[in-house]
Amino acid sequence: MRKRYWQWAGLTVALYWLTGALSLQLAVPPGYAVGIWLPAGFSLAALLMGGRGLWPAVAIGSFLVNSRAIDFLGPIDQVLVEASIPALIGLGAAAQAALSVTLVRRFIAYPLRLDDVRSVGLFIALACGVGCLINASLATGILIYAGKLSLENALFHWFTWWVGDGLGVMIGSILGFVFLGRPAELWCSRRSTVLPLMGLTCCLIVFGYLMVSRWEISRQRADFDRHSDRLHQQIQAEIDRYIDSIYSLRAFFQSSNHVSFDDFQTYAAVIRRRLPGFKAVAWNIWVPPSQRGEYERVVGIETGLPVTIFRRGPQGEKLPLSSDRPEVVIRFISPMAGNTAALGYAISSAAAPEDALHRARQQGGAAATDPVKLIQEPEDELGAVIYLPVGHSAGEQNGNWGFVAGVFRLGDLINEVYAPLALPGVAASVFNGASQAPNEGGQLLFSSMAAADKATEVLFQSRRVVDFADKQWDLFITADQRFLAGARSVMPWAVMASGMLFTGLLGMFVLVVTGQKHRSDEAGEELRMMLGRLNDAQSQLVESEKMASLGGMVAGFAHELNTPLGVVITGESTLQRDLEELQESFQGNADPDRVRLLLARVREASAIVLANAQRAGSMISSFKTVSVDQSTGEERNISLASYLDEILTNFSPVYRGTPHQVKLDCPADLQICTVPGGLTQVVINIIGNSLVHAFPEGQVGEVWIRVRPSGEGVQLLISDNGVGIAPEAVKRIFDPFYTTRRGAGGTGLGLHLVYNIVRQQLKGSISVISKEGEGATFDLRLPLDVRAVGREATAPPVG
Numbered sequence: 001m002r003k004r005y006w007q008w009a010g011l012t013v014a015l016y017w018l019t020g021a022l023s024l025q026l027a028v029p030p031g032y033a034v035g036i037w038l039p040a041g042f043s044l045a046a047l048l049m050g051g052r053g054l055w056p057a058v059a060i061g062s063f064l065v066n067s068r069a070i071d072f073l074g075p076i077d078q079v080l081v082e083a084s085i086p087a088l089i090g091l092g093a094a095a096q097a098a099l100s101v102t103l104v105r106r107f108i109a110y111p112l113r114l115d116d117v118r119s120v121g122l123f124i125a126l127a128c129g130v131g132c133l134i135n136a137s138l139a140t141g142i143l144i145y146a147g148k149l150s151l152e153n154a155l156f157h158w159f160t161w162w163v164g165d166g167l168g169v170m171i172g173s174i175l176g177f178v179f180l181g182r183p184a185e186l187w188c189s190r191r192s193t194v195l196p197l198m199g200l201t202c203c204l205i206v207f208g209y210l211m212v213s214r215w216e217i218s219r220q221r222a223d224f225d226r227h228s229d230r231l232h233q234q235i236q237a238e239i240d241r242y243i244d245s246i247y248s249l250r251a252f253f254q255s256s257n258h259v260s261f262d263d264f265q266t267y268a269a270v271i272r273r274r275l276p277g278f279k280a281v282a283w284n285i286w287v288p289p290s291q292r293g294e295y296e297r298v299v300g301i302e303t304g305l306p307v308t309i310f311r312r313g314p315q316g317e318k319l320p321l322s323s324d325r326p327e328v329v330i331r332f333i334s335p336m337a338g339n340t341a342a343l344g345y346a347i348s349s350a351a352a353p354e355d356a357l358h359r360a361r362q363q364g365g366a367a368a369t370d371p372v373k374l375i376q377e378p379e380d381e382l383g384a385v386i387y388l389p390v391g392h393s394a395g396e397q398n399g400n401w402g403f404v405a406g407v408f409r410l411g412d413l414i415n416e417v418y419a420p421l422a423l424p425g426v427a428a429s430v431f432n433g434a435s436q437a438p439n440e441g442g443q444l445l446f447s448s449m450a451a452a453d454k455a456t457e458v459l460f461q462s463r464r465v466v467d468f469a470d471k472q473w474d475l476f477i478t479a480d481q482r483f484l485a486g487a488r489s490v491m492p493w494a495v496m497a498s499g500m501l502f503t504g505l506l507g508m509f510v511l512v513v514t515g516q517k518h519r520s521d522e523a524g525e526e527l528r529m530m531l532g533r534l535n536d537a538q539s540q541l542v543e544s545e546k547m548a549s550l551g552g553m554v555a556g557f558a559h560e561l562n563t564p565l566g567v568v569i570t571g572e573s574t575l576q577r578d579l580e581e582l583q584e585s586f587q588g589n590a591d592p593d594r595v596r597l598l599l600a601r602v603r604e605a606s607a608i609v610l611a612n613a614q615r616a617g618s619m620i621s622s623f624k625t626v627s628v629d630q631s632t633g634e635e636r637n638i639s640l641a642s643y644l645d646e647i648l649t650n651f652s653p654v655y656r657g658t659p660h661q662v663k664l665d666c667p668a669d670l671q672i673c674t675v676p677g678g679l680t681q682v683v684i685n686i687i688g689n690s691l692v693h694a695f696p697e698g699q700v701g702e703v704w705i706r707v708r709p710s711g712e713g714v715q716l717l718i719s720d721n722g723v724g725i726a727p728e729a730v731k732r733i734f735d736p737f738y739t740t741r742r743g744a745g746g747t748g749l750g751l752h753l754v755y756n757i758v759r760q761q762l763k764g765s766i767s768v769i770s771k772e773g774e775g776a777t778f779d780l781r782l783p784l785d786v787r788a789v790g791r792e793a794t795a796p797p798v799g
Contacts, residue, residue, distance in 0.1 A: 103131060
């Protein structure tokens with residue numbers, strides 16, 4: 001018993017792991033449920049056939065399949081947490097199989113035959129439907145709790161898991177039953193039908209599921225790419241719009257001979273109202289060392305604040321400007337609120353702005369700094385500045401000239417475009433510096449991803465390049481499973497539901513049809529056995545009928561033979577007495593007259609004895625011929641008239657005591673080759689049938705036997721002047737066991753025997769012509785030579 005348990009357990013674990021690994025190849029994002037899960041069916045079959053005690057084997061097989069993502073070399077606490085998920089799912093799989101087995105045994109019974117609509121319908125509803133709710137619900141809850149599955153995808157994941165388990169039970173369990181199910185005869189008989197159909201169904205479902213899943217993923221990828229393109233275009237267009245505003249500010253300076261503080265503030269305010277992403281707009285001028293004092297004086301008068309030209313130290317502190325070269329210093333800035341600390345800052349004293357200023361002069365166009373911390377920002381947030389030269393050509397200095405600048409807070413700038421276009425599950429990140437993925441280096445400028453979302457598995461990713469003046473940034477757009485929930489169409493739902501419905505209907509049809517076929521085969525085998533027994537019984541009854549006919553003839557023959565034998569005995573007794581008396585007469589004085597009388601009586605008695613002895617011998621010879629013919633069934637030539645006369649002679653004791661008469665009309669020279677025993681049986685049965693059925697009590701009847709040549713054979717008509725046969729009886733008169741005298745001694749086999757003998761032994765045909773009240777005629781057509789007629793395979797009627 002233990003050995004059998006471990007064999008079943010090992011088989012269950014191996015099948016679960018093998019079929020589970022194959023089924024996981026069908027997984028599509030997010031990859032936790034598949035469209036058909038065959039292990040669910042094999043585990044149900046194992047517990048149903050091997051016992052519910054195999055549930056640990058199901059749990060172990062499920063754990064092995066789902067533990068592929070565990071890093072067993074990691075920290076022990078992390079391994080335990082990761083292992084708890086497949087362990088709980090394995091327990092759910094075992095509970096599901098155990099519950100399904102309980103439902104099947106309770107409402108369908110075991111061994112499972114699944115050969116009628118009710119049992120198949122209950123199996124689909126209970127095992128494929130109700131039972132599969134367990135692990136779908138439990139696993140979905142576990143994955144949501146563990147953060148592996150988003151709440152937005154929960155319903156679709158649950159539905160996919162439930163349908164996948166249901167299809168797996170429908171296909172996998174039936175395949176298991178076909179090989180190991182009981183009753184073995186039933187399930188083995190289904191292999192040639194169920195295996196190819198279920199295999200084809202499985203392939204069709206897998207193909208359809210993969211095609212639709214791939215199509216769905218491609219469609220969702222296309223939706224993601226379109227969204228990514230739109231987001232990229234919007235961000236680029238917005239940045240270009242800001243840069244265009246800087247160009248318009250340069251045009252403002254180039255078109256004016258003198259721009260005052262108020263003029264700049266008015267124009268800059270218009271720009272900032274239209275483009276709120278600007279942190280500040282500035283005008284920067286070249287200030288030679290000789291003009292630094294004048295700069296500080298004029299700016300101080302304009303702003304009413306003490307202003308000095310300064311540079312920034314390593315910690316961002318203000319330091320006096322010690323260089324003796326011209327520096328680019330902030331002259332105007334808008335808005336003033338919050339930015340007054342920037343007035344007097346020599347931007348060319350820092351490496352990053354100086355590099356951007358140099359590039360702007362060389363290119364004669366906009367140049368951007370690398371992301372830096374803005375001096376006017378208290379928070380640790382990056383910004384960038386775009387500089388655009390005004391009033392100079394590359395390599396020249398003509399009078400009072402400088403750079404217009406736009407100061408950006410990068411997060412605000414990008415978020416202004418991203419926020420209206422944000423979709424659930426879609427995140428954008430902007431990096432400065434070449435990188436192929438968000439986690440491969442580069443300086444992060446912007447990220448819309450919350451800290452809790454960073455561990456979420458990325459399903460789609462795209463990389464775009466954003467031009468920021470003369471710089472290029474990497475825009476990464478990613479999507480997780482929440483995006484799938486929002487972008488999913490009804491097609492996967494429809495395909496899975498259709499697949500389950502199709503499989504259920506096909507499984508029901510195949511199981512019911514094959515089950516009914518097996519039932520019909522069993523019933524057919526029982527009928528064949530019963531028919532064999534009936535044929536044996538019929539053969540015995542037919543033989544009894546033959547013996548009854550022979551017995552009747554023997555009884556009549558014995559009665560008929562008694563007469564001549566009685567006369568012989570009487571004559572012999574008389575002859576003996578006369579001989580004794582004659583002897584006495586010769587010993588004494590004989591009276592001549594008495595001697596003559598005795599001699600005359602002896603001669604008379606001797607003649608009587610001889611005549612009756614000859615009669616008895618003739619009767620015995622005739623009876624012997626007929627009886628031997630009946631028992632042997634040999635073919636030989638006979639004179640039909642003489643043979644029919646012998647038959648009537650032997651049969652005459654049967655009807656001689658009745659008022660009925662049997663008459664023969666047959667040409668004396670008619671010779672045929674036939675089976676005399678069969679002919680005897682036919683004539684005796686038909687005449688006996690007429691004597692029993694044709695004449696009611698009190699009627700004097702006649703039976704005629706008329707024989708005429710007919711083509712290549714003879715026609716033998718046996719007719720009576722009795723009551724006739726009812727039309728419904730005429731149709732069934734040769735059927736076995738059909739009789740109108742049921743319960744009165746009739747077996748219903750006499751004329752059936754006649755039919756078989758005529759068709760099979762005599763190679764002829766027989767029919768009945770009758771009308772009620774006008775008697776009946778049996779029309780026999782026999783060949784002249786039965787040996788010249790080929791074997792005829794006509795089966796006797798069976799009702």
